[in-house]
Amino acid sequence: MINRGPDYLRQMVNKVLDAMLQGVVAQAKKGPLTPEQVARLIEAMKSAPDYDHFYRASYAALLKLDEDDQKRGARINAFGRLLVHPLDTLFAENKLDRRLIGNFFFFVRSLFGDEVDAMAEEAAAIADTLREADGNLEWPRFYADTRVKQIYFRVIVRLMRAFRSFDARRDWTMKVMQHDPTAVGLSSTVYIERPFEGQPLPFGDREFYLFFSGLVRPLVKLSVEDAKLFQETTGEKALHVAGNFLERLDEYRPKVA
Numbered sequence: 001m002i003n004r005g006p007d008y009l010r011q012m013v014n015k016v017l018d019a020m021l022q023g024v025v026a027q028a029k030k031g032p033l034t035p036e037q038v039a040r041l042i043e044a045m046k047s048a049p050d051y052d053h054f055y056r057a058s059y060a061a062l063l064k065l066d067e068d069d070q071k072r073g074a075r076i077n078a079f080g081r082l083l084v085h086p087l088d089t090l091f092a093e094n095k096l097d098r099r100l101i102g103n104f105f106f107f108v109r110s111l112f113g114d115e116v117d118a119m120a121e122e123a124a125a126i127a128d129t130l131r132e133a134d135g136n137l138e139w140p141r142f143y144a145d146t147r148v149k150q151i152y153f154r155v156i157v158r159l160m161r162a163f164r165s166f167d168a169r170r171d172w173t174m175k176v177m178q179h180d181p182t183a184v185g186l187s188s189t190v191y192i193e194r195p196f197e198g199q200p201l202p203f204g205d206r207e208f209y210l211f212f213s214g215l216v217r218p219l220v221k222l223s224v225e226d227a228k229l230f231q232e233t234t235g236e237k238a239l240h241v242a243g244n245f246l247e248r249l250d251e252y253r254p255k256v257a
Helices: 004-028 036-048 048-092 098-113 116-128 140-145 146-162 167-179 205-221 224-233 238-252
Strands: 183-185 191-193
Touching: 004 036, 048 116, 048 140, 048 146, 048 205, 048 238, 098 116, 098 146, 098 167, 098 205, 116 140, 116 146, 140 146, 146 205, 146 224, 146 238, 167 205, 205 238, 224 238
Parallel strands: none
Antiparallel strands: 183 191
16 A cells, blocks of 8 residues: 555546646636636535545545555565564564564565565465464464475575675675664565664674574574475575584674573
């Protein structure tokens, strides 16, 4: 709605302005127009029943836009929750600021581009198959699904590969994660507006370590079955690729994490 709603409102207003212009032109053919006549024309248009159908149709269209965007947001939500679920405890304990999630989505989109939308649709489709009859979804069941694990493994390996030039990527990551956006993009068409707070988000060495350790460290503790799935999905051995990443990351380990 944030993107398409204003565009549709503009179309609605333009149609009303076109109708008003037609009325002015028609009146002007009868003689010179005075400001008072234009004012009366506008007042007449405000209450004219001729426009009732237009307003009803426009309202229905706005409701449909809102419904579509809510559905789209719900589908994007499955992928978003998948990306950050290893960090749930850190967010719950306020060790990390939840506002960082939007910046992390931007980070992931910078790595995958339009693939993000495809993966979001894939995650949402899996979520739909796992929903109960009442529409509820048990998220632990979602995270434990083999297909969902494969999506996460693909994302996290691409993330670790992006850090092959560790220091350069870290510098860029710090700037991205410190940005305080006024609109958080969940997809190419879904944004969440938030007030500008005028200062960088808290993301120093401590947060850098906690965030990426939280995402990657579980990979060194995979079960035999999941380790096999990881290698089949990514072509990498989890212990090897995660171990190399964590070795560099540990340089930023805070004294008390």
